[in-house]
Amino acid sequence: MVFALCFVLFLTGLYCILTKKNTVKIIIGLSIMEAGVNLFLVLLGYKNDGVVPIIDRSTDIVHFLAYSVDPLPQALVLTSIVIGLGTIALGIALCMRLYVKYGTFDIAEIRRLKG
Amino acid sequence: MMNSILPLFVAIPLGASFLIALVSRKRKLPADIIANLSTLSLLVLSIIIFQARGVYKIGGWLPPAGINWVLDGFSNLFLVIINLISICATVFSIKYMKHYTGVYKYYSLFLLMTAGMNGVVLTGDMFNLFVFLEIASIASYALVAFGGEHEELEASFKYLVLGSLGSILILLGIALVYGMTGYLNMASISKAISSSGIGQVHIFAALLFITGFGIKAALVPFHSWLPDAHPSAPAPISAMLSGVLIKAIGIYSLIRIFFNVFGMNSIFGGMLIGIGILSMVIGVFLAVGQWDLKRLLAYHSISQMGYVILGIGLGGFIIANGGSLIVASLAFLGGLFHLLNHSVFKSLLFLCSGSIENATGTRQLKEMGGLLKKMPVTGTTCTIASLSIAGVPPFNGFWSKLIIVIAAMQAGYYIIGFVTILVSFVTLVSFLKVMRYSLWGPVSGILANVKESPVLMVLPLVLLALLCIGMGVIALPGVTEVVLKPAIEVLVRGAEYAGYVFSQL
Structure with a gap:
């Protein structure tokens, strides 16, 4: 069920990229899609009633292995959020420069390259 | 030895990149020196370890917990290609980038891209591959927009949106594979998949990978960004993008995942053959009608990548169907040899177009003419x-295309062989047009004062042209064994990758 919601988020982003004409909205679409995938990735490691995956001296290892959530996807998602931030910052910067050059955010009017 | 050299392939360009940004903000000279020294040392290192094999464990952690880098024949081949083209492009940049402002940013991004590509071909971990792929991609988005004019920004925006879409699909694929197998290490995934067999989720992940890496490699039908992005970048960057970037982050990852992680079967092989033929034919027919030199070259990149994917897909298809291993190796040889050749001649062509643009100020074929007389070295190398x-x-x-055709004929796929020859003929027609309009004929009036480019720009052209003439020898029996055989072995024995990695720990 939760995974289906992630997929809905993913498709919303894809729909946004495919149909919107505004450059900033396209970048927002990318961001939504990325959020969908990140959410999916982090949910893969989640367990109901799980415990935080940190070991200290008093931790019972057997209990820990059975109940702790998987920490690996969390590390991955952190990295991928940072990467996504870089992409989106660059995308927004490009949008601003495009606006300076063309005077518009509409991709239908930004088309000098064709053929 | 290998353990001390391997980290340098990422450390040198990464360090040099930040060093340039620190010390070279005011003057251009330190940036030139640092960038050229680092790419030169990378080329030397990649040749030194060409025969070396092994696994490097980052921080000493064993897989599947830690990240490991795997050096095998296939990675070695790509390391040499990447760093060879890098050094040619940086030498060319010294004079070519004179007219641009903020050259230190250019070199920083250039070296970041190199670091990313070296990382992609070395890593043996899926998520690590994604990270390096993004380093290389984001640097290349910024480099395409480097000119800062209307066309550059537009091309870069297109490239960024499609490229990020590809990355997100790849990340989703990695997440699915992790969810299915519980590993991120390629060797462990390969072992898990070979024991569980390929299920529906694996096929879905494979489709995501084909789409994602297909976008990165600009295979038809995911090619629409390439003809805009590659011509808009400065010439040395076009050479890097067309010469190595689409191969290192697109073709390499695709092949590595399909042959070594998922394991080849006839469905994947058939898909690769289909995409290859489609790219080959559509790319070349779109190229024939172009009048902008760099745009024409960019369309040819799509078409030539089709040859590579066709050769390798054909080999995989033959093996999966239980055909002769010799014919399959021949197809792999053709594909990999063409990949090597393409990186040499396509970077040469893009550098030539940069040299011509630098001297004449135009990229339109109709405005050129008689450049063979005016610019003898550039003209000859371009020919x-x-x-x-x-x-x-x-x-x-010629040799690599011939080998692909022979492999297709021997495997009994006469139609594929025929299409390959036809596409090659159309390529010839389109390049006769280039030569007819730009190099031969009378010198047009505006170009009367054109002079040959400076020595530093011509030097890489001559080096690459000599490689174009001499590299035919790689097809000879004695030489193939040393240069391409190790890489072919990795593809032929695709399923043994996991065993190889675990035996090297």
């Missing part, structure tokens, strides 16, 4: 590269 890509003997492109 050699054009004949190579068109597949005229004795240049390197």
Whole structure:
């Protein structure tokens, strides 16, 4: 069920990229899609009633292995959020420069390259 | 030895990149020196370890917990290609980038891209591959927009949106594979998949990977960004993008995942053959009508990547169907040899176009003419590269195309062989057009004062042209064993990858 919601988020982003004409909205679409995938990735490691995956001296290892959530996807998602931030910052910067050059955010009017 | 050298392939360009940004903000000279020294040392290192094999464990952690880098024949081949083209492009940049402002940013991004590509071909971990792929991609988005004019920004925006879409699909694929197997290490995934067999989720992940890496490699039908992005970048960057970036982050990852992680079967092989033929045919027919030199070259990149994917897909298809291993190795040889050749002659062509643009100020074929007389070295090297890509003997492109055709014929796929020859013919026609309009004929009036480019720009052209002439020898029996055989072995024995990695720990 939760995974289906992630997929809905993913498709919303894809729909946004495919149909919107505004450059900033396209970048927002990318961001939504990325959020969908990140959410999916982090949910893969989640367990109901799980415990935080940190070991200290008093931790019972057997209990820990059975109940702790998987920490690996969390590390991955952190990295991928940072990467996504870089992409989106660059995308927004490009949008601003495009606006300076063309005077518009509409991709239908930004088309000098064709053929 | 290998353990001390391997980290340097990422450390040197990464360090040099930040060093340039620190010390070279005011003057251009330190940036030139640092960038050229680092790419030169990378080339030397990649040749030194060409015969070396092994696994490097980052921080000493064993897989599947830690990240490991795997050096095998296939990675070695790509390391040499990447760093060879890098050094040619940085030498060319010294004079070419003179007219741009903020050259230190250019070199920083350039070296970041190199670091990313070296990382992609070395890593043995899926998520690590994604991270390096993004480093290389984001640097290349910024480099495409480097000129800062209307066309550059537009091309870069298109490239960024499609490229990020590809990355997100790849990340989703990695997440699915992790969810299915519980591993991120390629060797462990490969072992898990070979024991569980390929299920529906694996196929879905494979489709995501084909789409994602297909976008990165600009295979038809995911090619629409390439003809805009590659011509808009400065010439040395076009050479890097067309010459190595689409191969290192697109073709390499695709092949590594399909042959070594998922394991080849006839469905994947058939898909690769289909995409290859489609790219080959559509790319070349779109190229014939172009009048902008760099745009024409960019369309040819799509078409030539089709040859590579066709050769490798054909080999995989033959093996999966239980065909002869010799014919399959021949197909792999053709594909990999063409990949090597393409990076040499396509970077040469893009550098030539940069040299011509620098001297004449135009990229339109109709405004050129008689450049062979005015710019003898650029003209000659451009002729050699054009004949190579068109597949005229004795240049390197001829041999690799011939091997692909022979492999297709021997496997009994006569139609594929025929299509390959036809596409090669159309390529020849389109490059005769390039030569007819730009190099031969009378010198047009505006170009009367054109002079040959400076020595530092011509030097890489001559080096690459000599490679174009000489690389035919790689097809000879004694030489193939050393240069391409190790890489072919990795593909032929795709399923043994996991065993190889675990035996090297």
